[in-house]
Amino acid sequence: MDSEVLYNVLRQEIKERKIPLSLGKTCPVKCAFCYEKDHSYRPTIDAPMTTQEHWEFILREIQKAPTRENEAWLLGGNEYMEWTDLFLHPKAMDWLEEFLDTTDKKVMFFTVGYARPDRINRLALKYPGRIDFELSVITLGDARKKLMPHGPSVQQVLQILDGPSVTSANFYSLGPDTMSADAKIISRVNPRCVLWMGCLTPLKYIDEPTSELMRTGRRYLAQEAEKILEAAPPNMLQLHTESYITAWLNRKKILKTFDACELEKQDWVVVSGNVYRILNMFRRNRARYLYVPNAALGGDSDCTTLLTFEDVAKRLNGQSMVYLPKVIMEHPSGVERDIAGVTFEEFKTWFPRKRFRVLHRVNTTLSNTKLYEKGYVKNYIEDYVRNPLTKKYEQVALPT
Ligand code: SF4
Numbered sequence: 001m002d003s004e005v006l007y008n009v010l011r012q013e014i015k016e017r018k019i020p021l022s023l024g025k026t027c028p029v030k031c032a033f034c035y036e037k038d039h040s041y042r043p044t045i046d047a048p049m050t051t052q053e054h055w056e057f058i059l060r061e062i063q064k065a066p067t068r069e070n071e072a073w074l075l076g077g078n079e080y081m082e083w084t085d086l087f088l089h090p091k092a093m094d095w096l097e098e099f100l101d102t103t104d105k106k107v108m109f110f111t112v113g114y115a116r117p118d119r120i121n122r123l124a125l126k127y128p129g130r131i132d133f134e135l136s137v138i139t140l141g142d143a144r145k146k147l148m149p150h151g152p153s154v155q156q157v158l159q160i161l162d163g164p165s166v167t168s169a170n171f172y173s174l175g176p177d178t179m180s181a182d183a184k185i186i187s188r189v190n191p192r193c194v195l196w197m198g199c200l201t202p203l204k205y206i207d208e209p210t211s212e213l214m215r216t217g218r219r220y221l222a223q224e225a226e227k228i229l230e231a232a233p234p235n236m237l238q239l240h241t242e243s244y245i246t247a248w249l250n251r252k253k254i255l256k257t258f259d260a261c262e263l264e265k266q267d268w269v270v271v272s273g274n275v276y277r278i279l280n281m282f283r284r285n286r287a288r289y290l291y292v293p294n295a296a297l298g299g300d301s302d303c304t305t306l307l308t309f310e311d312v313a314k315r316l317n318g319q320s321m322v323y324l325p326k327v328i329m330e331h332p333s334g335v336e337r338d339i340a341g342v343t344f345e346e347f348k349t350w351f352p353r354k355r356f357r358v359l360h361r362v363n364t365t366l367s368n369t370k371l372y373e374k375g376y377v378k379n380y381i382e383d384y385v386r387n388p389l390t391k392k393y394e395q396v397a398l399p400t
Contacts, residue, residue: 001045001046001047001048005045006045006047006048006054007057009045009047009077009080009081010054010057010058010061010077011061012079012080012333013077013078013079013080013081014058014061014062014065015333016079016332016333017065017071017072017073017074017332018073018074018075018076018077018078018079019058019062019073019074019075019076019077019099019107020047020050020058020076020077020081021050021055021058021075021076021077021086021089021092021095022047022048022049022050022077022081022082022084022089023049023084023086023088023089024047024048024049024050025049025084026082026084027082027083027084027085027088028088028150029085029088029112029148029150029151030149030150031112031138031147031148031151032146032147032148032149032206032207032210033138033147033200033206033210033214035083035203036082036083036084037205037206038203038204038205039082039083041296041297041308041339041340042079042080042339042340042341043080043341044080044081044082045080045081046082047077047081047082049089050089050091052091055091055095059095059098059099059102059103062099062103062105063102063103065105067103067104067105071105071106072105072106072107072108072132073099073105073106073107073108074107074108074109075092075096075107075108075109075110076109076110079332079333085111085112085114086109086111087109087111087114087115087116088114093115093116093119093120096109096123097119097123100123100126100127100130100131105130106129106130106131106132107130107131107132108131108132108133108134109132109133109134110134110135110136111133111135111136112135112136112137112138112148112151112152112157113135113136113137113151113152113156113157113160114152115133115160115165117156117159117160117162117163117165120133120160120163120165121163121164121165123165124163124164124165125164131165131167132167132168133165133166133167133168134167134168134169134170134196135157135160135161135166135168135169135170135193136170137157137161137169137170137171137182137186138151138170138171138172138200139171139172139174139178139182140154140157140158140171140181140182140185140186141174141177141178141181141182143174143175143178143213146209146210146213147174147210147213158185158189161186161189161190161193162189162190163190164192166190166193167193167194168193168194168195168196168238169186169190169193169194169195169196170196170197171183171186171195171196171197172197172198172199172200172214172217172241173197173198173199173217173218173220173221173224173225174200174213174214174216174217175213175216175217175220176220176223176224177224178217178220178224179197179217179221179224179225179228180224180225180227180228180231183195183197183228183231183233183237184231184233186235187233187234187235190235191233191234191235192234192235193235194235194236194238195228195233195235195236195237195238196238196239196240197225197228197237197238197239197241197377198221198239198240198241198242198245199214199217199218199221199241199242200214200217200241201214201241201299201300201301202214202215202299202300203297203298203299203300203301204297204298204299205298206299211299211300214300215300218242221242222380222381222385225239225377225380225381225385226381226385228377229377229378229381236376237376237377237378238375238376238377239375239376239377239380240372240375243272243274243302243303244273244274244277244302244393244394245380245384246274246371246372246374246375247274247275247277247278248274248278248383248384248390248393249374249375249379249380249383249384250370250371250373250374251278251282253366253370253371254275254278254279255278255279255282255283257361257362257366258279258283258286259283260361261323261359261361261362263286263287263323264287265285265286265287265288266287266288267287267288267321267323268287268288268289268290268319268321268322268323269287269288269289269290269322269323269359270290270292270307270312270315270322270323270324270325270328271289271290271291271292271304271325272291272292272293272294272302272303272304272307273291273293273302273398274302275304276289276291276396276398276399277393277394277396277398278393280396281392281393281396290315290316290319290322291315291398291399292307292311292312292314292315293311293315293398294306294307294311295308295310295311295314296308296310296311296339296340304325304327304328304362304367305327305328305364305367305368306339307325307328307338308328308338308339308340308342309328309329309338309340309342309344309346309347309350310340310342312324312328312347313347313350313351316351316354319354320353320354320355321354321355321356321357322354322355322356322357323356323357323358323359324356324357324358324359325358325359325362325363326358326359326360326361326362326363326364327362327363327364327366327367329343329344329358330363330364344356344358
């Protein structure tokens, strides 16, 4: 690979607050649910395995960047490089330690459990408050073999959990006695970490049996969540992965934001499925809602942030002016572009006769911060599962 290309990509990832290490190959863990199975929707380079020389460059560049109070650097480049479990890199732990030693910055990382428990626990004690360790447990139950045939053993995962390092453990409903059984075990081993739960979402390239397992998990989510609430473990209990729940729990915020946009009845506004349902129930005919499915990701995905300009283009039909949520073009690079790399400017050239306006209030702060505030299991049970209105919400048909 041309080293100029590589170094430019490293610089770009660093600019977006990533620590761009690479395994130099596709992730060998090959999880059946991996969202990187097909990342062809975004342009990436085949980065070689990170060498000591690359690392010295990366660290020097990071050291030059200012430290911001609430900013954590993500281990792994994931915009222009392929996402992998970087603790499989033989030097990852040494470099992580060097990052913590030689900068005053925070770090955030996700792993299915390859971090060495003794070393990561020691680092967590040495650098309190600087490590956000999100452990992707996924499941400790029978489905583990199928979903993660090459993943770390349950015993290894429990060893990592048994210490001060893990900030949050994520795991999912995959049927009866899955998420609730895992919550019990994890909480017993680690009563401090956040339990971050929900369902895995089938995307178009996830195989049928895996997608079916994910959908079974969704059918049992309420039952599983009720059990966990009843067991009342001491951990913080969060539920975030289901957009239909997030949209419902935050309906007041969504409506307030929509009202503040002061749209006219005849205006067309791009919305994802669950926002369409909310607006259809509570703001019927206050504007014209252009439902745009997440065609690029496909499957059951339903998320405004992950809409692409191509998704929007497929649904345009005769409208002369359309409002677009800011969040679909709010890329960390600062350039207005979607997750597939298409810029807003480029998109506008596809439709020279149409006009587009941006809804600036529908932005990343709203989707990443505000909409997370209510994502607790307790809220899900009380305001979703036990709320008779949600039946009506679920039945709102999406336009074809
Ligand atoms: S470990 Fe992570 S990146 Fe690797 S296959 Fe599994 S989910 Fe994908």
